[in-house]
Amino acid sequence: MTDIPAQKAETERPPALQFLRTHMREYGILFALIAIMVFFQFSTEGILLRPVNLTNLVLQNSYIVIMAVGMLMVIVCGHIDLSVGSVMGFVGALSAVLMVNFGIHYIPAAIICLIVGAAIGAIQGYWIAYWKIPSFIVTLAGMLVFKGSMMVLLKGQSVGPFPNEFRAISSGFIPDFFAGESLHITSLLLGVAVATLLVFLSIRARQKEQKHGVPEEPFFFFVGRNILVAAAIVYLTYLLATARGLPNVFIVMAILIAGYSFIAKQTTIGRRIYAVGGNQKAAKLSGINAERLTFLVFANMGMLAALAGLVFAARLNMATPKAGETFELDVIAAVFIGGASMAGGVGTVVGAVVGAFIMGVMNNGMSIMGIGIDWQQMIKGLVLLAAVIFDVYNKNKAA
Amino acid sequence: MTAILEMKGITKTFPGVNALDNVNLTVEQGEIHALVGENGAGKSTLMKVLSGVYPHGEYEGQIFFEGEEKRFGNIADSERDGIIIIHQELALVPLLSIAENIFLGNERAGRGIIDWSETYRRTEELLKRVSLKESPRTRVTHLGLGKQQLVEIAKALSKEVKLLILDEPTSSLNEKDSQALLDLLVDLKGKGVSSILISHKLNEISQVADRITVLRDGATVSTLDCQKQEISEDDIVRDMVGRSLSDRFPPRQPNIGEPLFEVRNWSAFHPIHSDRQIVKNVNFHVRAGEVVGIAGLMGAGRTELAMSLFGKSYGDKISGEVRLRGKSVDVSSVHKAIKAGICYATEDRKTYGLVLDQSIRGNVPLANLKGIANGIVVDNHQERSVAEQYRSRMSIKSSGIAQKTVNLSGGNQQKVVLSKWLYAGPEVLILDEPTRGIDVGAKYEIYSIINDLAAAGKAIVVISSEMPELLGISDRIYVMNEGAFIGEMPVAEASQEKIMSMILKKGGKAA
Numbered sequence: 001m002t003d004i005p006a007q008k009a010e011t012e013r014p015p016a017l018q019f020l021r022t023h024m025r026e027y028g029i030l031f032a033l034i035a036i037m038v039f040f041q042f043s044t045e046g047i048l049l050r051p052v053n054l055t056n057l058v059l060q061n062s063y064i065v066i067m068a069v070g071m072l073m074v075i076v077c078g079h080i081d082l083s084v085g086s087v088m089g090f091v092g093a094l095s096a097v098l099m100v101n102f103g104i105h106y107i108p109a110a111i112i113c114l115i116v117g118a119a120i121g122a123i124q125g126y127w128i129a130y131w132k133i134p135s136f137i138v139t140l141a142g143m144l145v146f147k148g149s150m151m152v153l154l155k156g157q158s159v160g161p162f163p164n165e166f167r168a169i170s171s172g173f174i175p176d177f178f179a180g181e182s183l184h185i186t187s188l189l190l191g192v193a194v195a196t197l198l199v200f201l202s203i204r205a206r207q208k209e210q211k212h213g214v215p216e217e218p219f220f221f222f223v224g225r226n227i228l229v230a231a232a233i234v235y236l237t238y239l240l241a242t243a244r245g246l247p248n249v250f251i252v253m254a255i256l257i258a259g260y261s262f263i264a265k266q267t268t269i270g271r272r273i274y275a276v277g278g279n280q281k282a283a284k285l286s287g288i289n290a291e292r293l294t295f296l297v298f299a300n301m302g303m304l305a306a307l308a309g310l311v312f313a314a315r316l317n318m319a320t321p322k323a324g325e326t327f328e329l330d331v332i333a334a335v336f337i338g339g340a341s342m343a344g345g346v347g348t349v350v351g352a353v354v355g356a357f358i359m360g361v362m363n364n365g366m367s368i369m370g371i372g373i374d375w376q377q378m379i380k381g382l383v384l385l386a387a388v389i390f391d392v393y394n395k396n397k398a399a
Numbered sequence: 400m401t402a403i404l405e406m407k408g409i410t411k412t413f414p415g416v417n418a419l420d421n422v423n424l425t426v427e428q429g430e431i432h433a434l435v436g437e438n439g440a441g442k443s444t445l446m447k448v449l450s451g452v453y454p455h456g457e458y459e460g461q462i463f464f465e466g467e468e469k470r471f472g473n474i475a476d477s478e479r480d481g482i483i484i485i486h487q488e489l490a491l492v493p494l495l496s497i498a499e500n501i502f503l504g505n506e507r508a509g510r511g512i513i514d515w516s517e518t519y520r521r522t523e524e525l526l527k528r529v530s531l532k533e534s535p536r537t538r539v540t541h542l543g544l545g546k547q548q549l550v551e552i553a554k555a556l557s558k559e560v561k562l563l564i565l566d567e568p569t570s571s572l573n574e575k576d577s578q579a580l581l582d583l584l585v586d587l588k589g590k591g592v593s594s595i596l597i598s599h600k601l602n603e604i605s606q607v608a609d610r611i612t613v614l615r616d617g618a619t620v621s622t623l624d625c626q627k628q629e630i631s632e633d634d635i636v637r638d639m640v641g642r643s644l645s646d647r648f649p650p651r652q653p654n655i656g657e658p659l660f661e662v663r664n665w666s667a668f669h670p671i672h673s674d675r676q677i678v679k680n681v682n683f684h685v686r687a688g689e690v691v692g693i694a695g696l697m698g699a700g701r702t703e704l705a706m707s708l709f710g711k712s713y714g715d716k717i718s719g720e721v722r723l724r725g726k727s728v729d730v731s732s733v734h735k736a737i738k739a740g741i742c743y744a745t746e747d748r749k750t751y752g753l754v755l756d757q758s759i760r761g762n763v764p765l766a767n768l769k770g771i772a773n774g775i776v777v778d779n780h781q782e783r784s785v786a787e788q789y790r791s792r793m794s795i796k797s798s799g800i801a802q803k804t805v806n807l808s809g810g811n812q813q814k815v816v817l818s819k820w821l822y823a824g825p826e827v828l829i830l831d832e833p834t835r836g837i838d839v840g841a842k843y844e845i846y847s848i849i850n851d852l853a854a855a856g857k858a859i860v861v862i863s864s865e866m867p868e869l870l871g872i873s874d875r876i877y878v879m880n881e882g883a884f885i886g887e888m889p890v891a892e893a894s895q896e897k898i899m900s901m902i903l904k905k906g907g908k909a910a
Binding site for chain 2: 205208212265266267268269270271272274275278279281282283284285286287288289341345346
């Protein structure tokens with residue numbers, strides 16, 4: 001067979017290089033984020049990584065990150081959801097009506113909002129999964145329907161302000177139990193703890209791998225990656241700790257990222273979603289209920305869009321009829337920059353989050369530099385295109 | 400009479416295979432020439448050489464058309480000379496009208512602007528010639544298959560056809576439409592259009608053909624003249640098959656037990672044309688440790704039978720009963736079928752068998768994810784060891800379990816598909832064309848795996864279009880034709896002639 005010589009050539013290459021080649025995408029995106037951050041750190045004369053700005057960066061991008069996690073699942077499953085911006089805005093409006101106009105306590109109101117979001121996602125998912133109507137069309141319709149519904153709810157006006165307790169989810173910070181003077185000690189400790197935990201977990205995983213055979217990742221990469229990740233976490237939490245500590249929404253994001261990463265990588269549900277996205281026919285003939293999975297993925301997306309809507313409304317302290325407009329495009333761009341494939345079956349949660357932050361850092365950095373919104377749009381568009389071209393190029397080279 | 404077409408010494412090789420070996424074919428002016436042979440005998444390849452799909456230079460030998468040597472570089476070249484081929488899968492655009500289809504790529508137009516009245520006028524004429532009473536404006540999707548064939552022929556006539564090639568034109572037509580088509584061929588012959596008819600239906604061939612050329616294993620076996628002598632269907636069948644079985648199959652000691660798998664009165668209908676019954680009241684059984692073959696031509700309904708049994712993956716209005724060890728089991732979804740212990744390895748591994756973008760490791764446990772997980776959490780170590788275990792057991796040649804299945808050779812891909820099903824722990828394994836498109840060495844390995852499974856007491860069903868393969872690995876053979884089981888025989892009593900003549904004669908009568 002013709003492919004045997006090619007295989008031989010691959011095994012003869014140094015293992016480190018070969019590893020880098022096959023994992024180009026995962027590392028590439030991380031390096032890209034670092035390079036972009038370094039670039040803006042210099043070009044903004046150090047403003048980018050100032051604690052206050054860093055806090056801002058997290059707050060500004062939280063709702064995009066939250067939706068990107070859900071969108072990653074949708075895109076891996078082989079679909080697209082154009083309605084998330086509108087759903088987000090609609091749920092934000094709903095929360096304002098419930099809390100401000102009807103005076104409902106913020107906890108039941110938030111729960112109602114999440115349920116409504118999940119229901120919206122489920123309805124769209126029903127048509128997509130069981131009626132085989134293209135997701136592009138169903139969610140395009142959803143985008144229009146919920147944009148309109150939001151305006152109906154708000155009667156064209158902004159509604160606010162929200163109760164302070166509710167606002168805390170997006171603009172509050174975790175309490176400091178140690179009452180540090182210039183440093184938020186709890187935040188810093190939390191950062192150190194998480195970094196330690198991550199290093200511990202990856203050492204244990206590697207030990208397990210070693211017991212059962214040769215680990216895939218070269219030792220050098222393993223050490224380098226762990227040091228880099230741990231240092232980055234500690235450094236960033238330190239920076240945040242010198243300001244007001246970790247924002248509440250940062251904790252929410254971290255839990256979502258960790259949780260969905262785990263689901264995607266380490267559960268049978270995750271495996272099934274990747275299989276359905278990779279080859280739906282083969283997945284179905286392997287006994288996987290592709291319809292139900294698709295349905296659930298959209299219901300989940302709706303719920304996360306609702307959560308993003310709550311965070312966004314709380315951050316603005318009001319619901320406006322413009323909320324969520326074009327956010328779906330930022331979310332989808334983040335997922336594709338993060339290495340997901342339009343055809344489905346490929347992509348990671350962490351990649352999507354990094355993609356969201358690449359967009360976020362560029363927005364933030366270019367705004368600080370005083371670059372106009374017109375140029376910002378163009379540059380972001382080109383970055384999206386470049387990322388996908390890089391993907392395709394890599395794929396062609398590998399084949 | 401003079402020859403309109405002479406193909407002399409045509410040889411065409413693909414890497415590793417001699418698809419055509421010094422084939423000669425002569426078609427006289429104004430005759431219907433039938434071309435017969437088994438699946439893979441080289442009929443389609445020969446026609447592709449003739450029509451320019453394989454351009455001059457990719458084959459050896461000469462083609463003379465109307466006395467001149469021709470060197471076609473592509474299909475357009477051969478069409479310009481009046482050689483037009485109509486494939487088994489029709490090449491019409493369903494949502495365009497009859498007139499639009501007929502003049503597609505050959506539009507009646509001046510300076511790029513279509514002359515619709517001319518188009519419709521010409522279409523009316525052409526439809527009259529093929530006796531099709533439809534408006535030129537009717538969309539092709541509203542026509543039955545028989546009428547679509549006529550549209551194809553009208554399209555050929557619009558290009559001033561001199562030699563018409565029809566590849567299995569009646570395979571999906573009912574008797575009435577088939578007859579109309581054959582009558583049209585005879586009618587066209589009277590008007591000077593010669594044709595080459597490729598068909599498996601010997602009764603149709605003996606009805607209309609003037610001469611018959613038989614191909615076997617890429618070589619011309621004989622040319623029979625129906626005018627000079629009486630040709631019996633047995634003569635044709637004998638020429639078509641008749642090759643010896645060499646030791647291409649691993650030895651096997653069958654150890655056959657109790658009936659394990661039983662199918663009763665199984666029927667299924669076409670999912671779109673719900674009045675077409677694809678599987679007709681099929682009954683069969685497989686014993687533990689037995690390998691049962693299902694023989695039949697392409698389109699006999701074997702894959703449809705298997706897929707309808709496997710969680711209703713094909714068809715509509717499915718009825719019948721499936722029994723496992725004497726107990727009725729529910730196979731209404733793929734999940735339930737797998738759970739009951741029935742697995743189906745597809746004939747089309749790239750479309751239905753593998754998630755090509757994923758590794759061996761990702762594909763092997765796909766039908767039994769519970770096996771590598773605690774609850775819903777995947778155990779990486781377990782997953783890796785399962786993949787490693789099957790990689791070595793099946794000797795899957797790859798750089799490791801992390802290699803993507805898209806980069807594996809056909810034989811190794813097939814082994815990954817088999818691994819997936821073995822890991823699901825089946826009792827009954829239905830293998831659909833398990834060795835399609837893979838080389839001889841890998842075939843031997845797959846046969847050995849099948850033998851091992853049978854030795855372990857599984858019930859194996861093999862669907863294959865390669866008759867020698869069925870004869871080489873089965874214990875018992877069922878013959879399927881046009882949706883029904885028409886015969887059953889132990890392998891000791893089976894031969895290619897017997898199976899072929901059963902199919903062809905029965906097929907002729909039933910059609």
